[in-house]
Amino acid sequence: MTGNLRTTLLVTVTGRDKPGVVSVIFSALARHGVDILDVEQVVIQGRIILGVLVQTTADPEDLQETAEQAMASIGMQVEVEVGADALGASARGSTHVVLVLGRPVTTRAFTETTRALAALNINIDAIRRIADYPVTGLELLVSVPGNDDPPAADAALRSTLVALAARTAVDFAVERVGIARRAKRLVVFDVDSTLVQGEVIEILAEHAGCAAEVHAVTEATMRGELDFTQSLRRRVALLAGLPAGVLAEVSNAVELTPGARTTVRTLKRLGFRCGAVSGGFTQIVRPIAEGLGLDFCTANELEVCDGKLTGKLIGPVVDRSGKARALRQAAEHFGVPLAQCVAVGDGANDIDMLTTAGLGVAFNAKPALREVADTAITQPFLDVVLFVLGVTRDEVEAADAADGVLRRVPL
Numbered sequence: 074m075t076g077n078l079r080t081t082l083l084v085t086v087t088g089r090d091k092p093g094v095v096s097v098i099f100s101a102l103a104r105h106g107v108d109i110l111d112v113e114q115v116v117i118q119g120r121i122i123l124g125v126l127v128q129t130t131a132d133p134e135d136l137q138e139t140a141e142q143a144m145a146s147i148g149m150q151v152e153v154e155v156g157a158d159a160l161g162a163s164a165r166g167s168t169h170v171v172l173v174l175g176r177p178v179t180t181r182a183f184t185e186t187t188r189a190l191a192a193l194n195i196n197i198d199a200i201r202r203i204a205d206y207p208v209t210g211l212e213l214l215v216s217v218p219g220n221d222d223p224p225a226a227d228a229a230l231r232s233t234l235v236a237l238a239a240r241t242a243v244d245f246a247v248e249r250v251g252i253a254r255r256a257k258r259l260v261v262f263d264v265d266s267t268l269v270q271g272e273v274i275e276i277l278a279e280h281a282g283c284a285a286e287v288h289a290v291t292e293a294t295m296r297g298e299l300d301f302t303q304s305l306r307r308r309v310a311l312l313a314g315l316p317a318g319v320l321a322e323v324s325n326a327v328e329l330t331p332g333a334r335t336t337v338r339t340l341k342r343l344g345f346r347c348g349a350v351s352g353g354f355t356q357i358v359r360p361i362a363e364g365l366g367l368d369f370c371t372a373n374e375l376e377v378c379d380g381k382l383t384g385k386l387i388g389p390v391v392d393r394s395g396k397a398r399a400l401r402q403a404a405e406h407f408g409v410p411l412a413q414c415v416a417v418g419d420g421a422n423d424i425d426m427l428t429t430a431g432l433g434v435a436f437n438a439k440p441a442l443r444e445v446a447d448t449a450i451t452q453p454f455l456d457v458v459l460f461v462l463g464v465t466r467d468e469v470e471a472a473d474a475a476d477g478v479l480r481r482v483p484l
Contacts, residue, residue: 079128081110083157084140088149090121098125098151101143105131115201126157167198167214167250169230174450174457175243176484178209182241189233194218204466207332207454207484212463214250223249238449246448246461248432257432257462259409260340261400263418264351264358264372267436268365268455270328273353274308280319283311301352301392301422309375313384317377320356327361331482332456337365338478339459339469346407350399352391352422368407371399397425417458418442434458 086098095114107127114123129136137153144151173186190197196216204210219226227249234245248254262268278287287308294304340347348369351358355372362370374387389395396418404414416423416430419438427433427446435446436455443449450457459469473479 079130080133080155081126081128081157082107082133082136083154084125084127085152085154086121086123086125086144086149087151088121088144090116090119091147093147094121094149095123097143097147097149098123098140101139102127102136104139105129105136107131107136113199166216168217168226169215170246170248170250170254170463171213171215171230171234172203172246172448172461173211173213173243174204174208174246174452174460175241176208176452178211178243179241182243183211185237185241186234186243186245189237190215193229193233195230203463204457204460206466206481208452208457208460210457210460210466235449238451244448244450244452244457246450248447248461253412253431254463256413257345257415258413259346259348259404259407260415260417260458261348261350261403261426261430263396263420263423263426263436264349264353264361266419267417268330268333268349269361270330273323273327273357274305274312276323276327277312277315277319278308280323281312281315286311302390305352305373305390305392306386309382309386310384312375312382315382317356317380317382320354320375321360324357324360327357329361329365330453330455332454334365335456335469335473336458337367339456339464339472341366342472343464346403346409348403350391350396350403350416350426352396352420369403371396371403393422393425396423397429400426400429415458415462417455432461434461 084098086094102125107129109125109127111126114121133155140151140153173183175182187197197213198216199214201212202210203212217226217230231247234247238245265272275284275287278284290304290307293299294301337347346368348367349358349362351372353372355374358370358372371391373391376383376385376387391399400414400416401411404411411429412431414430415432415434416426417434417436418427419436419442421439421441423442424445427435427442433446435442435449437451437453438446438449448461470479
C-alpha cells in the first residue's frame with residue numbers, strides 16, 4: 074500500500090524481558106517511516122508487555138513481517154493489529170485515580186473492585202503497583218462517565234467504594250487526575266492516635282493516678298454530653314499537682330505511629346512543609362515535632378507553677394475550630410493555597426481541619442470523620458499517606474538507600 078492513505082496499527086510485543094527489546098522493535102518500525110502515537114510498557118516478574126500505536130503510509134503486511142522477523146531474532150513474540158483505534162484510552166485521558174490498599178489485596182477483593190467499577194460503566198485504563206510494603210498498593214487510572222456533572226460522578230464512585238471497603242477489608246483512595254494531585258505542598262498531622270500511638274492525656278492520667286476519672290470524662294464526651302473544650306478542661310483539672318518533669322518523660326516515652334519518620338522524611342525531601350496540630354499539649358508535642366523535623370506545631374499549653382501542673386490551660390483551647398484555624402494560619406504563613414494542603418487525623422475534632430484542606434485523610438478514624446474525609450485509611454501505617462499522594466514505595470526506598478537509612482522492619 075502506498076500513497077497518502079494512513080493506516081493505524083497497534084504493535085504488541087511480549088516475552089521474557091532483556092536489554093535491547095525496545096531498540097529492536099523501534100529499529101524495525103523505523104524502516105517503514107511510522108509516526109508514533111502512543112507507547113506503553115510494563116514488566117511483571119521479568120516478562121515484558123510493550124504496546125506501540127503507530128500510523129504509516131507503508132504496506133501494513135510488510136511492516137508486520139518486518140516486526141515478526143526482528144522480534145523472532147531475539148526470542149520475542151509480536152502481534153500487529155491493523156486499523157486500531159487512534160483515539161485510545163490514553164488519548165481520551167483518565168479522569169480519576171483509584172488507589173487500592175490492603176494487607177494483602179486478595180483476588181476476591183480486587184475482583185469485587187473491578188466488578189463495582191464496571192457496574193458504574195467506569196473503564197480501567199491502566200494499573201500499576203505502587204507499594205509492596207508495608208501494604209500492597211495498586212493504582213488504577215480510570216475513566217468515569219458523566220463529566221457533565223463531576224460532583225455527581227465523584228459521589229457515585231466514592232459511595233460505591235466506601236461500601237466495598239466495608240466488606241472487602243481493603244482501603245480505597247480516590248482523586249481526580251490533574252495537576253492538583255501533584256501540587257500538594259503542606260501536610261498537617263493530628264498527633265494523638267495519628268502521629269503517635271495512643272492518647273497522651275491518658276498516659277499523663279496514669280502518672281497522676283486519675284486514669285479512671287479521666288476515662289469517665291472521655292466517655293461522657295463520646296456520648297455527646299460534653300464538647301471538646303469542656304472535656305479537655307475537666308480532664309486537665311484532674312492532672313493538678315502532677316510534677317512537670319513527667320511531661321518530658323512522657324514525651325520521650327511516647328511511641329510514634331509506624332511509618333511516621335518515613336513519611337515526614339520523604340515529604341521533606343519533596344519540599345513539603347509539615348506540621349502538627351493537636352488538641353494535646355505543647356510540652357509533649359513540641360519535642361516530638363522537633364525530633365521529626367516538622368516545620369511547626371500547634372497545641373494547648375499546660376500551666377505550670379512551682380514545678381507542678383496547676384490543672385489549667387494557658388490561652389485559647391485548640392479545639393475543632395481551632396485546628397482548622399491553625400491550618401489556615403500555617404497555609405497563609407507558608408504561602409500555600411488551601412487546595413494544596415493535606416490534613417491527616419482520626420477524631421471528630423479533626424473534621425473542620427480535614428474539610429478545610431484540599432485533601433482530608435482519615436487515619437484509623439472515628440465514623441464521623443470517615444464520613445467527611447476525602448479518603449479513609451484503616452491500615453496501621455502512616456506512610457500509606459505517601460501512596461495516597463502518588464509517591465511509590467520504590468521512590469521512597471531509593472531515596473532512603475541514597476541517604477543510608479533504608480531498612481524494612483519485619484511486620
